[in-house]
Amino acid sequence: MTPHQLLRDGHIEAVPLAEIARLYGTPTYVYSRAALLANYSAWRAALASHPDALICYAVKANGNLALLDLFARAGAGFDIVSGGELARVLAAGGDPAKVVFSGVGKREEEMEAALAAGILCFNVESADELFTLSALAKKLGRRAPVSLRVNPDIDAGTHPYIATGLASAKFGVPVAEALELYRWASQEPSLRIVGIDCHIGSQLLDPAPAAEAAKRLLALADRLTAEGIPIEHLDLGGGLGICYRDEAAPTVADYLAPILAAVSARKLRLIFEPGRSLVGNAGLLLTRVLRLKHGPVKHFAIVDAAMNDLARPALYDAWHEIVKVVSSEAPSEAHRYEIVGPVCETGDFLGHDRLLALAKGDLLAILSAGAYGMSMSSNYNARPRAAEVLVDGHTHRLIRRRETFADLIAAETGLS
Numbered sequence: 277m278t279p280h281q282l283l284r285d286g287h288i289e290a291v292p293l294a295e296i297a298r299l300y301g302t303p304t305y306v307y308s309r310a311a312l313l314a315n316y317s318a319w320r321a322a323l324a325s326h327p328d329a330l331i332c333y334a335v336k337a338n339g340n341l342a343l344l345d346l347f348a349r350a351g352a353g354f355d356i357v358s359g360g361e362l363a364r365v366l367a368a369g370g371d372p373a374k375v376v377f378s379g380v381g382k383r384e385e386e387m388e389a390a391l392a393a394g395i396l397c398f399n400v401e402s403a404d405e406l407f408t409l410s411a412l413a414k415k416l417g418r419r420a421p422v423s424l425r426v427n428p429d430i431d432a433g434t435h436p437y438i439a440t441g442l443a444s445a446k447f448g449v450p451v452a453e454a455l456e457l458y459r460w461a462s463q464e465p466s467l468r469i470v471g472i473d474c475h476i477g478s479q480l481l482d483p484a485p486a487a488e489a490a491k492r493l494l495a496l497a498d499r500l501t502a503e504g505i506p507i508e509h510l511d512l513g514g515g516l517g518i519c520y521r522d523e524a525a526p527t528v529a530d531y532l533a534p535i536l537a538a539v540s541a542r543k544l545r546l547i548f549e550p551g552r553s554l555v556g557n558a559g560l561l562l563t564r565v566l567r568l569k570h571g572p573v574k575h576f577a578i579v580d581a582a583m584n585d586l587a588r589p590a591l592y593d594a595w596h597e598i599v600k601v602v603s604s605e606a607p608s609e610a611h612r613y614e615i616v617g618p619v620c621e622t623g624d625f626l627g628h629d630r631l632l633a634l635a636k637g638d639l640l641a642i643l644s645a646g647a648y649g650m651s652m653s654s655n656y657n658a659r660p661r662a663a664e665v666l667v668d669g670h671t672h673r674l675i676r677r678r679e680t681f682a683d684l685i686a687a688e689t690g691l692s
C-alpha cells in the first residue's frame with residue numbers, strides 16, 4: 277500500500293475528510309478500517325503455507341483500543357513492551373494466550389501481571405531478566421514461558437535509532453550467551469522454554485538481513501534440539517518497512533519468501549511482530565493551516581498539528597507526504613513551504629520544502645501517519661492530544677476524543 281492510496285478525492289473510504297474536520301476538529305488522526313484489515317490479510321495470505329503462524333501486532337505502533345479490538349477479532353496476537361500495553365490488550369479483549377512480551381527493562385510487577393494473565397511468552401533480553409523472571413515465577417508457584425531474544429549482530433540497513441540487531445545495541449543477547457542461558461533455563465522448573473526470537477530493526481526495505489537473521493536463529497534452534505532442548509516457535513519480530521515517499525518497500529510475500537525458504541520443513545510455529553506495516557499507511561493526520569508567513573528566506577505554513585502530535589519528522593528527520601485535501605475558494609500562489617507547527621522549537625516541522633498552493637484555513641493531510649504517530653505523541657507545550665477517528669465505509673466513529681485542558685492537569689496537584 278502506498279501513501280496516496282488511502283486518500284481518494286478528499287475521502288477516506290466513502291467519508292470526506294472535510295466532514296471529519298467539521299465534526300471532530302483538527303488535528304485529528306484518521307484511520308481506514310478497510311486498509312487496516314487489508315494489511316492484516318496480506319500478512320495472513322503470505323503465511324497461508326503456515327496456518328498455525330501467529331501475527332502478533334506490535335502495540336507500540338498504535339495502541340488505540342479500537343485498532344487492537346479490530347486486530348484481535350481478525351485473529352491477531354500482540355507484541356507488547358510494557359505492562360501498560362498488556363492492560364491495553366486486555367481492555368480491548370485481546371487473548372493473553374496470544375501475547376508475547378518484549379523489552380529490555382521489564383519490571384517485576386509487569387512480569388507478575390503478565391504471568392497472572394497467562395501470556396504466550398516472555399521474550400527475554402538478558403541473563404538478569406531470565407534469573408529475575410525465574411525467581412519470581414518460583415515465588416508465585418508458576419512456570420514462565422520463555423524465549424530468548426537473540427541479537428544476531430546484523431546490520432539491518434535502517435536509521436541508526438531504529439536498528440536493533442547490531443552487537444552494539446541494548447537489545448537481546450549474543451548467540452553464544454543465548455546457548456548458555458537456554459542450557460541453564462532447561463534445568464529450571466519455574467521456566468518453560470517455548471521459543472527463540474529476534475527483532476533486528478524497523479522500516480526494513482531489504483528482505484536479506486531478516487532472512488540472514490532467521491538463518492542464525494535456525495542454526496541455534498537446531499543446536500538446541502540436538503542437545504535435547506526443543507523449541508516450539510520461532511519469532512522473527514517485526515520491522516517490515518512501508519513506502520513513505522518513493523521507497524520500494526517489499527510486499528509481505530516478498531519479505532517472507534526467503535525466510536520461509538530457510539525455515540523449510542522444520543516443525544516450528546512461526547511468529548511475526550509487525551507494527552508499522554499493518555497500520556502505517558492505514559492512517560493520516562488531518563490538520564488545518566492556521567496562517568501563512570512569508571519570511572525573508574522561507575515561506576512557512578503554520579498548521580495546527582505539531583511535533584507533539586507527530587514526532588517522526590523531528591525525531592528521525594522522517595518524510596511524510598503532505599497533501600492539500602480541500603482547495604479553498606481563492607486561487608493561491610504555489611510556494612515551497614516549510615510545514616511547521618505552533619510548538620516553540622525550530623525542530624518542530626512536519627515537512628520541509630513542499631511545493632503547495634496554500635491559503636489560510638486549508639485542510640492538509642499528512643500521510644502514512646498510522647504508525648508511531650499518536651502512540652509517540654505528547655502534551656509538550658501543554659497541547660491536548662489529537663482526536664482519533666476510524667472510518668468504515670460511509671461511517672465514522674470517534675475512537676479517542678480530543679483531550680481537554682482539564683485532562684492536561686488531571687493527574688497533578690498544586691501546592692495549596
Ligand SMILES: *Cc1c(COP(=O)(O)O)cnc(C)c1O
Pocket residue numbers: 334336337355357378379475477478479513514515516549550551552553647
Ligand atoms: C517495535 C517492535 C516491533 C514492531 O516493529 P515495526 O517496525 O513497527 O514492525 C516488533 N517487535 C519488537 C520487539 C519491537 O520492539
